[in-house]
Amino acid sequence: MKRDSRLSGVLHLLLHMAEADGPVTSEALAGMMQTNPVVIRRILGGLRKEGLVQSEKGHGGGWRLARDLESVTLYDIHLALGAPGVLALGNRTESPGCLVEQAVNAAMSDAFEAAEALLLERFHSITLASLSRDFSRRRKRNASTCDQHRH
Amino acid sequence: MKRDSRLSGVLHLLLHMAEADGPVTSEALAGMMQTNPVVIRRILGGLRKEGLVQSEKGHGGGWRLARDLESVTLYDIHLALGAPGVLALGNRTESPGCLVEQAVNAAMSDAFEAAEALLLERFHSITLASLSRDFSRRRKRNASTCDQHRH
DNA sequence: TCTTCATGTAACTTAAAATATTACATGAAA
C-alpha cells in the first residue's frame, strides 16, 4: 500500500512560495517537485478554491500565498486537499449483514477513529509559520557548509 | 487512496474458522470473502508461518486456528500480515538534502508516529476472543429476526 | 496591436500496484 505524500509535497511548495519575493511559476515549482507543471496547477488550483493561494496569469505571473503563515494549519491544507483518509487500514464492507463483520468492524472502528482524531489534532497545532521558523533554524545551522537549500 | 482491508478480512476468516467444527477449505472461505481460493491460501499461508493457523491437505482437509482465541491479538495478526503501514499519509523523500523538506518531515513524523503508536496500542488490547464474544452477543440479540449469520 | 508568457482545464496516455486467475505439483483420505 503506497503512501500519499501530497500533503508533504504541498507544504514543500507553500514554504518555497513563502520564501520567494514574488509569484512563483508552476514550472519552477514543478522543477522543485520533479513533476509536471500541470500537476502543480491542478493541486494549487484546489488550494485556491479554499483561499490558501492565489494565481496571476501572463508576464510576471505565477503563484503566491494568499494568507498569513500564522493563520494556516496543516489541518487547513489537509481539508483543502479534500481531506483524504489518513489511515491505510480500513474495514471490509462487503457483507454488511454478517454479524462477524459487524463485530470486527465495531472493534476496529473505535481504534481507527482514535488514531485519526489524534493525528488531525496534531495537524491543527502545526502552522506554516512554525514550519517556516524551523526551516530558518536549519538554514542557520547549516550556513557554514551550505548557504542555500537546493533541489 | 484505497484502504487496505486485509486485516479486517482476515479477522473475518479467523472468526468463521473459530465458529466451525472442523477444518474449513479455502474454497469455502473464498466464498465468504467473495474472492479466489488461491488468494485465501496465500494469506493464510503467511499466517501459518507465524503459527496462527494450520492447514491439512486432502479429504477433510482445510484450515483451522492453531492458537487459543484469548492469546491472539489484532497486533499479532497485523504483524503476521507483514505489518503494513497503518497510515495513508507519508513524507516525501525526493529531496533529502532540502531543508524545507527536512523541516516539513520532522513536524509530520512526530504526528504520524503518535497516531501509529496509538492505533497499534489499541490493536494489542483486542483479542480474537473478545471479538468472538461480541459476535455471540450480536447473534443472541438478532436471534428473533434471523437465526444465522449469512453471506 | 501583436507577441510572449503564464494559468485553466479537458482529454488522453503511461505507469505502478493490487488483485485475480490459471496451471500444475504435492500429499492425504476414501
Next chain:
DNA sequence: TTTCATGTAATATTTTAAGTTACATGAAGA
C-alpha cells in the same frame, strides 16, 4: 488409484494514481 485439498509459480486483469498533450484564456511588454 481416484478424489480432494493445499502450495506456489507464472500470468493476466483490474484499478488507481500520475504524467502528458493540446489548446483556450488572459495579462504584460515591445
